[in-house]
Amino acid sequence: MSDFLSMGGYASSVWPSVALTFGIIAWNIVAARRSFAAARAEARRRLAVEGSP
DSSP states (O other), X not given: OHXXXXXXXXXXXXXXXXXHHHHHHHHHHHHHHHHHHHHHHHHHHHHHHHHOO
């Protein structure tokens, strides 16, 4: 197990890269959810304006 974690001596560059990748993926998911929520709210607002006499 320690051989895997040491990555053949490259652990100091591999693990930060893995962490950065997962961080960017998490940020992308959060940003997409926020954008979707904003678009949904805008669509509901437009429907409410168009629907009222």
